[in-house]
Amino acid sequence: MEVVDQSVIPQQKSGFFARLKALPCKVKHNIIMVGKNIKKLGKDDPRRVIHSLKVGLALTLVSLFYYLKPLYDGFGMSGIWAVLTVVVVFEFSVGATLGKGINRACATLTAGALGVGALHLSSLFPKEEQPIILGSLVFVLAAATTFTRFFPKIKARYDYGLIIFILTFSMISISGYRVDKLLQMAHQRLSTILIGGATCIIVSICVCPVWAGQDLHNLTASNIDKLANYLEGFGDTYFQTAPEDKDCVNDIKNDKSFLQGYKSVLNSKANEESLANFARWEPGHGRFLFRHPWKQYLKIAALARQCAYLIEALNSQCSSDIQAPPDFTSLIQESCIKMSSETGKTLKSLATSIKAMKHPNSATEHVENSKTAAKDLKSALEAAAIEDLDLLAIISAATVASTLVEIVECVEKISDSVHELSQMAHFKKVEATVSPEKAPQMLLHRGTVKPVLLDGDTDDDHVVITVHDDIASDSPDKQNVKTPKTRVAPAVL
Amino acid sequence: MEVVDQSVIPQQKSGFFARLKALPCKVKHNIIMVGKNIKKLGKDDPRRVIHSLKVGLALTLVSLFYYLKPLYDGFGMSGIWAVLTVVVVFEFSVGATLGKGINRACATLTAGALGVGALHLSSLFPKEEQPIILGSLVFVLAAATTFTRFFPKIKARYDYGLIIFILTFSMISISGYRVDKLLQMAHQRLSTILIGGATCIIVSICVCPVWAGQDLHNLTASNIDKLANYLEGFGDTYFQTAPEDKDCVNDIKNDKSFLQGYKSVLNSKANEESLANFARWEPGHGRFLFRHPWKQYLKIAALARQCAYLIEALNSQCSSDIQAPPDFTSLIQESCIKMSSETGKTLKSLATSIKAMKHPNSATEHVENSKTAAKDLKSALEAAAIEDLDLLAIISAATVASTLVEIVECVEKISDSVHELSQMAHFKKVEATVSPEKAPQMLLHRGTVKPVLLDGDTDDDHVVITVHDDIASDSPDKQNVKTPKTRVAPAVL
Numbered sequence: 001m002e003v004v005d006q007s008v009i010p011q012q013k014s015g016f017f018a019r020l021k022a023l024p025c026k027v028k029h030n031i032i033m034v035g036k037n038i039k040k041l042g043k044d045d046p047r048r049v050i051h052s053l054k055v056g057l058a059l060t061l062v063s064l065f066y067y068l069k070p071l072y073d074g075f076g077m078s079g080i081w082a083v084l085t086v087v088v089v090f091e092f093s094v095g096a097t098l099g100k101g102i103n104r105a106c107a108t109l110t111a112g113a114l115g116v117g118a119l120h121l122s123s124l125f126p127k128e129e130q131p132i133i134l135g136s137l138v139f140v141l142a143a144a145t146t147f148t149r150f151f152p153k154i155k156a157r158y159d160y161g162l163i164i165f166i167l168t169f170s171m172i173s174i175s176g177y178r179v180d181k182l183l184q185m186a187h188q189r190l191s192t193i194l195i196g197g198a199t200c201i202i203v204s205i206c207v208c209p210v211w212a213g214q215d216l217h218n219l220t221a222s223n224i225d226k227l228a229n230y231l232e233g234f235g236d237t238y239f240q241t242a243p244e245d246k247d248c249v250n251d252i253k254n255d256k257s258f259l260q261g262y263k264s265v266l267n268s269k270a271n272e273e274s275l276a277n278f279a280r281w282e283p284g285h286g287r288f289l290f291r292h293p294w295k296q297y298l299k300i301a302a303l304a305r306q307c308a309y310l311i312e313a314l315n316s317q318c319s320s321d322i323q324a325p326p327d328f329t330s331l332i333q334e335s336c337i338k339m340s341s342e343t344g345k346t347l348k349s350l351a352t353s354i355k356a357m358k359h360p361n362s363a364t365e366h367v368e369n370s371k372t373a374a375k376d377l378k379s380a381l382e383a384a385a386i387e388d389l390d391l392l393a394i395i396s397a398a399t400v401a402s403t404l405v406e407i408v409e410c411v412e413k414i415s416d417s418v419h420e421l422s423q424m425a426h427f428k429k430v431e432a433t434v435s436p437e438k439a440p441q442m443l444l445h446r447g448t449v450k451p452v453l454l455d456g457d458t459d460d461d462h463v464v465i466t467v468h469d470d471i472a473s474d475s476p477d478k479q480n481v482k483t484p485k486t487r488v489a490p491a492v493l
Numbered sequence: 494m495e496v497v498d499q500s501v502i503p504q505q506k507s508g509f510f511a512r513l514k515a516l517p518c519k520v521k522h523n524i525i526m527v528g529k530n531i532k533k534l535g536k537d538d539p540r541r542v543i544h545s546l547k548v549g550l551a552l553t554l555v556s557l558f559y560y561l562k563p564l565y566d567g568f569g570m571s572g573i574w575a576v577l578t579v580v581v582v583f584e585f586s587v588g589a590t591l592g593k594g595i596n597r598a599c600a601t602l603t604a605g606a607l608g609v610g611a612l613h614l615s616s617l618f619p620k621e622e623q624p625i626i627l628g629s630l631v632f633v634l635a636a637a638t639t640f641t642r643f644f645p646k647i648k649a650r651y652d653y654g655l656i657i658f659i660l661t662f663s664m665i666s667i668s669g670y671r672v673d674k675l676l677q678m679a680h681q682r683l684s685t686i687l688i689g690g691a692t693c694i695i696v697s698i699c700v701c702p703v704w705a706g707q708d709l710h711n712l713t714a715s716n717i718d719k720l721a722n723y724l725e726g727f728g729d730t731y732f733q734t735a736p737e738d739k740d741c742v743n744d745i746k747n748d749k750s751f752l753q754g755y756k757s758v759l760n761s762k763a764n765e766e767s768l769a770n771f772a773r774w775e776p777g778h779g780r781f782l783f784r785h786p787w788k789q790y791l792k793i794a795a796l797a798r799q800c801a802y803l804i805e806a807l808n809s810q811c812s813s814d815i816q817a818p819p820d821f822t823s824l825i826q827e828s829c830i831k832m833s834s835e836t837g838k839t840l841k842s843l844a845t846s847i848k849a850m851k852h853p854n855s856a857t858e859h860v861e862n863s864k865t866a867a868k869d870l871k872s873a874l875e876a877a878a879i880e881d882l883d884l885l886a887i888i889s890a891a892t893v894a895s896t897l898v899e900i901v902e903c904v905e906k907i908s909d910s911v912h913e914l915s916q917m918a919h920f921k922k923v924e925a926t927v928s929p930e931k932a933p934q935m936l937l938h939r940g941t942v943k944p945v946l947l948d949g950d951t952d953d954d955h956v957v958i959t960v961h962d963d964i965a966s967d968s969p970d971k972q973n974v975k976t977p978k979t980r981v982a983p984a985v986l
Contacts, residue, residue, distance in 0.1 A: 037644070048640060048643045052635075052636040052639040055639040056631070056632040060631060063631060066668060066670055067628065067667075067670065072671060077672075079668075080664055080667070083660075083663050083667060084660060084664070087635075087656060087659050087663065131556075135560065138553060138556060142545075142548050142552045142580075143546050143549035144545070147535075147542065163580060166580050167576075167580040167581070170556070170576050170580065175573050178559055178565060266802070267760075267762045267763075269763075270760075270763040310809070312799075312802045313802065313806035313896065317895065317899070381888065382883070382884075391824075391877050392874040398888050398891050398895075401888065402810065402889065403892070
């Protein structure tokens with residue numbers, strides 16, 4: 001037994017000492033990891049660091065209610081409500097802060113008035129009956145307000161206000177039963193809450209403001225851009241490399257950065273809706289007026305998601321192991337690459353025009369080009385006479401082609417809705433002028449020949465852009481104006 | 494001029510009076526509409542009404558701190574913190590309430606201790622320097638904690654705790670500068686906060702509890718069920734009616750209830766994640782133990798969403814105007830209908846087994862059937878020799894077939910992950926016994942003949958089910974056990 005014990009104890013001891021020795025290393029490693037994470041988080045969006053400092057600043061400002069004697073003499077213990085308000089109201093974006101602040105102020109006012117009314121009502125009854133009256137009122141109002149919070153529209157905009165309404169009404173009508181100088185207390189609290197809310201709003205707007213509207217605007221543009229990246233790359237990768245180098249097709253599936261791009265669009269709904277919700281509280285800022293059509297962004301986002309679903313299907317289709325016969329591939333290849341690259345270019349130019357808030361002129365041409373390519377595909381398939389066709393072998397490539405046709409339709413809808421946005425939000429009109437020596441190159445186009453076709457490979461190199469503010473022709477009534485399908489001949493031509 | 498005025502004023506007046514006359518009607522109409530909405534909201538989920546009453550009850554309970562003299566003498570004005578806690582902590586589900594309650598209690602304790610420590614530290618300095626020390630501490634801690642809230646994992650679980658941490662630390666270290674009996678105040682507040690939180694948790698658990706875990710479980714089952722409904726109906730609707738009655742195909746697109754079903758699965762991610770998050774706070778309840786594998790539900794949900802994306806693609810594909818030639822349709826029709834109905838049945842039986850928490854035995858057979866149908870489709874296409882094929886006409890039907898094959902693969906993955914869940918959560922094992930007189934009907938199966946094939950039209954009519962608790966064979970280590978692909982012959986046969 002002793003021998004066993006002897007052999008065990010040193011092992012345990014050495015194990016313990018080894019772990020003790022390794023501990024500083026492990027702790028150091030963990031600290032370095034946490035440090036890296038913190039650095040990454042701050043680097044990804046430096047506004048996070050600024051926001052944290054802003055919260056500290058706002059809190060320090062309201063703490064002056066305690067530290068400065070004259071202010072403390074005026075407000076007393078109620079100053080703590082300013083601190084409380086700052087902590088719960090200060091949010092990342094101006095819109096969220098404003099929404100919460102306004103909700104809190106309105107709810108406190110209404111509930112305060114109702115609470116004082118309830119106390120007056122209860123004072124008509126004898127003292128021992130008052131708790132029953134007040135208790136019933138609190139019960140009924142709290143239950144009714146809580147139920148109201150289940151209405152989706154009310155929850156989206158006024159949820160915080162309703163909570164504060166219950167809170168304030170309960171506090172006033174319950175504590176009013178014991179407190180004598182109720183009105184003075186209510187007045188002090190209301191002022192400090194208003195001061196706290198105002199501090200939040202002022203700091204939020206004046207120190208490096210984060211506008212939810214601007215974020216929604218950028219998010220919409222970047223989501224469309226992500227879809228564009230996939231589509232611009234897809235056609236060439238799938239067709240040109242598929243027969244020779246099968247690994248490259250798998251790359252479409254394996255390349256994470258390629259994938260991650262559009263994947264994030266699939267689940268962006270919740271984020272977009274909350275941003276649109278916050279944006280509606282915000283005053284005009286930068287290039288956005290007060291009543292900027294934020295709802296239209298949600299419409300565009302829904303269509304972009306629709307397109308992402310199709311790309312998701314496309315992505316799983318192109319992983320098939322079966323190689324299409326060269327006859328069939330050559331039949332559809334050109335129009336498929338064209339559809340893919342032209343839809344990509346459409347989306348790219350829509351994203352660019354949203355970012356720059358300029359009228360998406362060039363997108364219209366790319367839409368027309370992609371539609372022409374879809375028609376070309378149809379006529380090529382109709383005219384084809386391939387004998388001894390291996391149906392199984394063509395089915396995968398045919399599915400890709402068919403999905404691309406659907407993507408063309410979806411991208412046209414996105415283009416239409418961005419044009420609507422451009423009308424509603426008075427985007428600057430851009431007059432594209434085709435330099436005559438370049439246009440004829442593209443007139444030799446496979447399939448139907450269009451009257452004016454622009455070079456699609458590079459976006460702007462042959463276009464002279466004239467920007468002028470378009471005030472006379474745009475009005476808010478024109479919200480349903482669709483994309484002009486045929487292009488008006490530019491004045492300079 | 495007078496004539497004009499005479500003719501205008503009565504019109505205006507009559508317009509005003511007409512509107513005044515119509516006002517009661519309009520108000521009545523609005524009130525009726527609001528009433529209907531309230532009724533609908535309550536009818537859709539009666540737990541909403543119960544929750545509202547529970548909030549009222551909890552508030553009434555904590556208001557006793559003010560109404561009952563002995564309690565008021567003990568806690569004084571601090572009783573208001575119990576009211577405040579109830580209003581902000583009480584949430585719809587037990588998990589959310591527990592999460593907030595525990596967050597609040599822990600954060601209050603930690604921040605309280607740190608706050609008292611900060612006050613002691615500042616007391617070492619002269620009185621006029623104390624605000625600077627305390628202010629700097631509040632600034633640094635608030636900024637650091639606010640930044641911590643940006644870490645996604647911390648935000649998901651401890652966001653509320655971090656807000657309360659800032660709140661409590663600021664309140665104690667700021668107000669401590671002026672208040673003398675700080676420790677007594679802190680003690681009173683902490684007790685009332687704990688009592689308020691406990692009231693919430695007790696009312697939430699004891700009065701008709703709403704378990705987030707149960708909700709997540711039901712949501713997962715119902716999402717799979719929605720996908721099943723679409724797939725079960727799709728094959729027959731698309732193929733049998735397409736040649737004769739084109740309107741019916743459009744019905745797939747137009748029938749809102751048919752559509753809405755799977756559409757809600759597309760955007761269910763946020764909801765599922767928050768439910769899983771709340772569920773992790775919940776103790777064991779009903780059929781769920783404390784460490785129920787909630788994360789596996791998220792895995793299943795992600796795969797179900799993947800399937801919904803494919804159905805979304807399928808849905809847009811079947812709206813094509815081009816009719817496939819009868820030759821081609823008859824070639825793929827049988828296997829497509831089979832794939833669609835068998836995947837539908839797989840999902841239906843998975844949903845049923847999740848709901849009943851029973852091992853999904855019958856799903857495995859349907860998965861095999863659908864895979865056989867996919868193989869049948871491949872061999873039918875390989876063997877086919879159709880001459881003068883109109884490529885354009887077949888492309889739409891071919892795409893539908895190809896998407897169905899992908900859905901078969903996706904449904905197999907869903908089945909695998911539900912099997913994993915069944916292992917991890919120790920679902921009851923069900924031994925299916927085939928009644929011999931019915932099985933042979935299905936042995937006449939197109940393509941390869943399977944050794945045992947069950948009638949798939951009705952799920953259970955020919956199956957005798959024996960349920961026994963499966964404790965010995967299931968262990969938590971077996972988390973990666975996959976679906977048995979070949980079915981073990983039942984003991985009773």
